[in-house]
Amino acid sequence: MDKVGVWLIGARGSVATAATAGAAAIKAGVASSQGCVTESPGFPGQLVPFAGLISGGHDISEISLRKRAEQLSRAGVIPPDLPGLIASELDAADAEIRPGHVPGHGGQDTAAARLIADITGFRARHRLDRVVVVNVSSTEQPAAPRPEFDRLADLEERLATGDDVLPPSSLYAYAAFQAGCGYVEFTPSTGPILPALAELAALREVPYAGRDGKTGETLIKSALAPMFADRALRVRSWSGLNLLGGGDGATLADPAARSSKELSKDQVVAGVLGEPVEGQTHIDYVQDLGEWKTAWDHVTFEGFLGVPMTLQFTWQGCDSALAAPLVLDLARLVARAHEKGRHGVLPELGYFFKNPLGTHEHALAAQYARLRAFAEELS
Template sequence: MADEPTGLWLIGARGSVATTAISGLLALRAGLAPPTGCVTERPDLAGAPLPGWDDLVVGGHDVVDTALVKRAEQLADSGVVPHRLLGPIAAGLRAADEEIREGYHPVTHRGSQADAARRLGADIADFRERHGLARVVVVNVSSTEPPVPATPEHDDLALLEEALADPARAVLPPSSVAAYAALLAGCPFVDFTPSTGIALAALDQLARRERLPYAGRDGKTGETLLRTVLAPMFTARALRVRSWAGTNLLGGGDGATLEDPAHADSKIVSKARGLAALLGDDVTAPLHIDNVPDLGEQKTAWDHVSFEGFLGARMSLQLTWTGLDSSLAAPLVLDLARLVAAAHAAGEVGALGALAFFFKDPLGSDEHRFAEQTRELYRWAGELG
């Protein structure tokens, strides 16, 4: 219900996106910034029973110990957080820092993954109880992981739980351990990354057993957002797209992570799937991701679209998108926390396909056309009350 105290538990709580989201939340509460980029503040969603900014309490897990105040200062130097906000939000950042616990790291963890999940879940349950929260929404904004090979345990909850209890096995990647822990703690889960996370049949079974909603995956903030708007235009006008090539240049933590081809594969697959759904598998769609440390938090995406018109006339469209990814992602994280909290309060269970609007690779929906996703979001939110 609206106005109930609600937890926002961030996996990767000291990363760029999380720090920007926390900083923005503090600024919104204090009236120091307008809710630019926050979809839940649009008039179309005014009737949805969402928790307010003052109702959100922040905590999280991370494997790094950089203080949030320090991260916010770094983001201010990159143009993400205004310098004028650092003083007014410093106390709030320090308070949020006190609610961040050590995350799961497979290299340093001793014991079974079931033990790790119990510890993570206990952290969230303690947070919920200490603050008297009606519910906690867990949002994964940690670094992108490489794809993981499928195993029988990923498709069957009983097999998965048996494997998780074996200290000699690591059957789940960290993002999925976090999802498993959240569900066991009775919390809805949002995967804002292209990592495996909750996108396993066994975890869907667990979510349904525990009567919990979830959403994901891979937040749609820049190049893919443009593609889901523009690709339907070509289809509607009966223009044949021959190829759609893209190049992403980025720095910061994402750039460093995605420099590893194994990690980049998750992002490339996620971005390509939507374009294939919109235009068909026969469209050539090469995509490159390059780390350019000098760019810092900035990301530049360049696309070249080759298309064919009447009588085979060859034409092209080129576009460039330059943005601060954390600034684009952070308000969506806050939106998703509010919307998924409302879905949980309304008793919804399983993948929230109506939230496809927010994701490159939406769970629970095959719809990738942005206009249709927008209409579905508004329809769904209007029925929550």
């Protein structure tokens, strides 16, 4: 596998910019691959080298990647001198960004055709072995169910009328599958989870994975909840407050979008412990935090003879910097799985997600063991 395309939905967002800039920096030898799971010492498998990754994507924003990289640099997400060092790579990636579909501007059938052509054009132009489409755009609100989501034939019939049927993320997943590409749903949006799209992925023999990259508070939850379970310490409540700045924070200031995120976040603890646990997880937009995020969690639990105890943690992270290397990991893993003939959902990639598709395993170490085994298989 020599060359793989990474087609980013939301290609000018913070996560995509950090991923594109980071891949360029690693290629150029001016940054290490720290933060990339698939590059950590001893990680099994032979994936496409960074030198073989080519970026492109869709976005409705027109701010250039170079400018976005400078913004991220001022915000401390990428090193101050990096945008200058990789300016030509950023411009090259920029030239491969096509306008995103704006809902309401033309029917979804026309839009899908155009999106598919954008992706296949990119693949042809760069003679890529595979392209993986990764959605890193803004979180959508949960989609209301519709009858045509259940069967591909019904969905296509409805699309053919020119109606707006699919949530935007699902339209991109549809286009990706039709273009013969793997797909990663890195946001909590609907994306590929509709039965009609699963049918399409099977038909086109393409793999997909998701949803909602596990980058901060939920990562810690999935490391700590198994500790309580295995130690037979009963968790009595788990409460949390997430303070987010940045673009994602602003999107999540909308209660509808936030509900998608909160649903994702709340599955881990109950999933690991096997019972519902008291407590809520709040998400607040705090503009002053910029690209940073702070989460505080408070856990009450009972030990021997019912003694009450508590654990608190505070996580202060840069979401884009946490997400970007995982986007590269996922693109490389999905491309390789595609090459190896895997199609449909990839539950082995649950390690990367808050709401892993195809599996109910939320315990971090178990997810990691499964990921490693998968990487072994792929070699």
